[in-house]
Amino acid sequence: MIIAAMVAFVGMVVAWAILPGSSPRRDEGPTA
Amino acid sequence: MNSGDTAWILISSALVMLMTPALGFFYGGLVRKKNVLSTIMHSFFVLCLISIQWVLWGYSLAFGPDHFGLVGGLDWIGLNGVGMAPNPDYAPTIPHQAYMLFQMMFAVITPALISGAFAERKRFKAFVFFSLLWATFIYDPIAHWVWSTGGWLHSLGALDFAGGTVVHVSSGVAALVAASVLGHRIGLTAEPAEPHDATMTVLGASLLWFGWFGFNAGSAIVAGNLAITAFVATNTAAAMAALTWTTMSWWHKGQPSVLGAAAGAVAGLVAITPASGYVSVSASILIGLAAGVVCYLAVQLKPRLRVDDALDVFGVHGVGGTLGAILTGVFASAAINPGGGNGLLYGNPRQLLVQVIAVGATWLYSGIGTFLILKLVDRVVGLRVPEEEELAGLDATQHGELAYQL
Numbered sequence: 517m518i519i520a521a522m523v524a525f526v527g528m529v530v531a532w533a534i535l536p537g538s539s540p541r542r543d544e545g546p547t548a
Numbered sequence: 549m550n551s552g553d554t555a556w557i558l559i560s561s562a563l564v565m566l567m568t569p570a571l572g573f574f575y576g577g578l579v580r581k582k583n584v585l586s587t588i589m590h591s592f593f594v595l596c597l598i599s600i601q602w603v604l605w606g607y608s609l610a611f612g613p614d615h616f617g618l619v620g621g622l623d624w625i626g627l628n629g630v631g632m633a634p635n636p637d638y639a640p641t642i643p644h645q646a647y648m649l650f651q652m653m654f655a656v657i658t659p660a661l662i663s664g665a666f667a668e669r670k671r672f673k674a675f676v677f678f679s680l681l682w683a684t685f686i687y688d689p690i691a692h693w694v695w696s697t698g699g700w701l702h703s704l705g706a707l708d709f710a711g712g713t714v715v716h717v718s719s720g721v722a723a724l725v726a727a728s729v730l731g732h733r734i735g736l737t738a739e740p741a742e743p744h745d746a747t748m749t750v751l752g753a754s755l756l757w758f759g760w761f762g763f764n765a766g767s768a769i770v771a772g773n774l775a776i777t778a779f780v781a782t783n784t785a786a787a788m789a790a791l792t793w794t795t796m797s798w799w800h801k802g803q804p805s806v807l808g809a810a811a812g813a814v815a816g817l818v819a820i821t822p823a824s825g826y827v828s829v830s831a832s833i834l835i836g837l838a839a840g841v842v843c844y845l846a847v848q849l850k851p852r853l854r855v856d857d858a859l860d861v862f863g864v865h866g867v868g869g870t871l872g873a874i875l876t877g878v879f880a881s882a883a884i885n886p887g888g889g890n891g892l893l894y895g896n897p898r899q900l901l902v903q904v905i906a907v908g909a910t911w912l913y914s915g916i917g918t919f920l921i922l923k924l925v926d927r928v929v930g931l932r933v934p935e936e937e938e939l940a941g942l943d944a945t946q947h948g949e950l951a952y953q954l
Binding site for chain 2 (some may be wrong): 517518521522525529532533535537539
């Protein structure tokens with residue numbers, strides 16, 4: 517049961533990485 | 549098992565839970581109206597995110613069986629073994645799960661505090677990954693150092709009644725680093741970063757103050773004299789700091805600032821947090837006074853740092869937490885709490901040294917760790933929204949919704 521819960525949460529976190537979102541700023545900005 | 553203690557901790561947990569959405573309103577009022585929803589969302593989403601992280605692995609890392617004084621093991625993952633039987637090391641009179649729940653609310657609000665530093669320019673996706681990583685690799689170990697029975701700062705004798713170092717120093721320093729890494733907001737000349745709704749901020753501060761009684765008095769873990777001591781100290785310091793900040797702004801700028809009163813109350817609450825169960829009422833007045841003066845000056849000096857800490861998280865939480873943790877080493881009295889010991893004022897200079905070590909270690913670990921996490925998140929998903937989205941506002945561009953349809 518714990519493994520299933522862990523997979524559900526971590527799976528959702530991974531999904532957030534590929535879900536649509538605005539493009540990051542990749543210019544001469546302060547994080548470059 | 550004590551039913552009175554259990555009831556008090558459950559109520560305190562609910563009080564501390566309320567602080568996180570209250571923080572969302574406190575911050576939400578301070579940003580421009582095009583970013584209010586995204587700012588509130590930071591706090592609300594963290595409440596959900598860390599609630600799950602905490603029961604799955606966060607509590608185990610923070611409070612689980614000790615490994616080298618640095619971090620808890622994974623023995624309690626998924627709350628395995630954390631049931632209704634009390635844990636004699638942490639809370640002998642209440643169910644272990646009640647203690648876990650109370651601590652969860654501290655883990656929730658700490659990453660939410662940082663969000664004020666990078667308001668109005670951070671991608672939501674980056675915020676989510678940063679918060680999860682920060683809670684796991686920064687908050688959980690520091691909580692273990694200070695509050696776990698085997699933690700190295702706990703063994704050294706560091707005093708932190710309710711989270712001066714664990715919550716406020718760690719988040720305040722992280723805020724300074726985050727603001728520095730993300731850089732300044734753009735377009736502030738054309739559209740100054742004025743608070744869009746001061747009433748929302750004052751309401752948020754008031755709810756924070758209300759919830760802080762659970763934060764500090766609940767940290768007594770018993771419904772007894774120590775909770776009352778912490779309750780009185782908390783209210784006293786908050787009130788004194790609000791009066792002081794208002795007076796400072798009145799003297800400095802010619803008018804008694806309403807937002808200043810709200811910020812001052814929060815600064816006092818921050819500063820009394822580590823001390824609340826160890827100091828007298830008189831000391832809490834002095835701590836509130838010091839918080840009002842020092843945090844006000846820290847916020848005024850912000851432009852010299854050349855860092856766009858949008859909502860003054862470092863000036864209030866980093867500076868206020870550091871001040872409170874060090875003053876705990878000055879004003880702590882065994883007559884107030886025999887379990888805490890004496891500070892400098894009562895003949896124990898070593899306590900002050902220990903407090904400085906605890907603060908220094910938290911500054912270093914949170915500062916370096918936050919920088920590394922930010923660089924990792926930037927590499928993977930990118931930290932900052934594009935310029936045109938920042939100018940349009942994060943509510944519309946990140947969430948597709950607007951706060952006001954007026």
